[in-house]
Amino acid sequence: MRTPILQVPTDARRAPPSADPTAGPPAIRTTAMGKRYDDVVALDHLDLEVPTHAIFGFLGPNGAGKTTAIKLLLGLARPTSGRAQLFGLDSVTDSLAIRARVGYLAQEPRFYDHLTAREVLAFTARFFYRGPTAAVRARIDETLELVGLADKADRPTRGFSGGERQRLGIAQAQVNHPDLLILDEPAAALDPLGRRDVLEVMERLRDRTTIFYSTHILDDVQRVSDHVAILDHGRLVTSAATADLLHGSTTTFDVEVRGDGQPSARALRQRPWVHDVAVTPGPVATALAVTVSDDDEAAEQDLLPTVLAAGATVVRFAPRQFDLEDVFLQLVEGDRS
Numbered sequence: 001m002r003t004p005i006l007q008v009p010t011d012a013r014r015a016p017p018s019a020d021p022t023a024g025p026p027a028i029r030t031t032a033m034g035k036r037y038d039d040v041v042a043l044d045h046l047d048l049e050v051p052t053h054a055i056f057g058f059l060g061p062n063g064a065g066k067t068t069a070i071k072l073l074l075g076l077a078r079p080t081s082g083r084a085q086l087f088g089l090d091s092v093t094d095s096l097a098i099r100a101r102v103g104y105l106a107q108e109p110r111f112y113d114h115l116t117a118r119e120v121l122a123f124t125a126r127f128f129y130r131g132p133t134a135a136v137r138a139r140i141d142e143t144l145e146l147v148g149l150a151d152k153a154d155r156p157t158r159g160f161s162g163g164e165r166q167r168l169g170i171a172q173a174q175v176n177h178p179d180l181l182i183l184d185e186p187a188a189a190l191d192p193l194g195r196r197d198v199l200e201v202m203e204r205l206r207d208r209t210t211i212f213y214s215t216h217i218l219d220d221v222q223r224v225s226d227h228v229a230i231l232d233h234g235r236l237v238t239s240a241a242t243a244d245l246l247h248g249s250t251t252t253f254d255v256e257v258r259g260d261g262q263p264s265a266r267a268l269r270q271r272p273w274v275h276d277v278a279v280t281p282g283p284v285a286t287a288l289a290v291t292v293s294d295d296d297e298a299a300e301q302d303l304l305p306t307v308l309a310a311g312a313t314v315v316r317f318a319p320r321q322f323d324l325e326d327v328f329l330q331l332v333e334g335d336r337s
Helices: 066-073 095-099 117-125 133-146 162-174 192-204 218-224 242-247 262-269 298-309 324-336
Strands: 028-037 040-050 055-059 081-086 102-105 180-184 210-215 227-232 235-241 250-258 274-281 285-293 314-319
Touching (some): 028 066, 040 081, 040 235, 055 066, 055 218, 066 210, 117 133, 162 192, 192 218, 285 298, 298 314
Parallel strands (some): 180 210
16 A cells, blocks of 8 residues: 655645644553563553644653654554554554654664755655645755755765754654654764754744654753653653653752751741751751742742741752752652662
């Protein structure tokens, strides 16, 4: 069976998908999806929902099962349990219809080295479009501009850097303006500049499509992702909006006071909005880590006056900045214990 061929509209630019998640089914929904190879469980009952028009980071260490999950979503492998749906379509029975709406970038994209970037996209476009040649060329030019390769469009890909090859891979996956982009470790092997360029391309695509990408690089997820799921040893540890995962239901303030901090700690522990006070004495000052409830408006407003009322001289006062690495290690280590 042939991959469906789409007609190119005169404008050659499709309107971006609706940002309203209630407008239709989620981009991806898996229900108890699992994959077993003989006695090895590669993926264990994955329940996941990816909203449309989001950048969704699929996070986990190498060998966690991320690539296996992607193969199941694309219909490149069959689940041994459960199911996956993309835009309400079944990944097994509706795989051809799904592929017409999905762009995919493998972890290490490969090209014919003698082809230029423009020729690579023209070759790919032939699988999706027929219609006015000018419209197809306009689509290719637009895509090259989008990924920052317009000035290298007519150079053979053999001379491309790792970051340029990844951006060309995204362009190839994006040339048909899919409703969903699935990217497997798009920045894993790149230097900092290459990673930055790829992440910037992903951010530019935010208004055009849903992006689901796997990675083990926590900084990348924290920088660009609206939502994140954490996978470990084939099992889903958590899935949430990135802001919710980082913020949680409590906030920690770091307070440093001169001398003995125990009077301040005792006063703080009497406040109903304080969950915990950790005291670390030092030779000159005492550090207090004060964890407070986020849903109590008095927490931040009254914390400093409480410390001062206990007679302390405050040297430092600041909310603690958590990052995704802290959350990831806490969740994964807790899941393994």
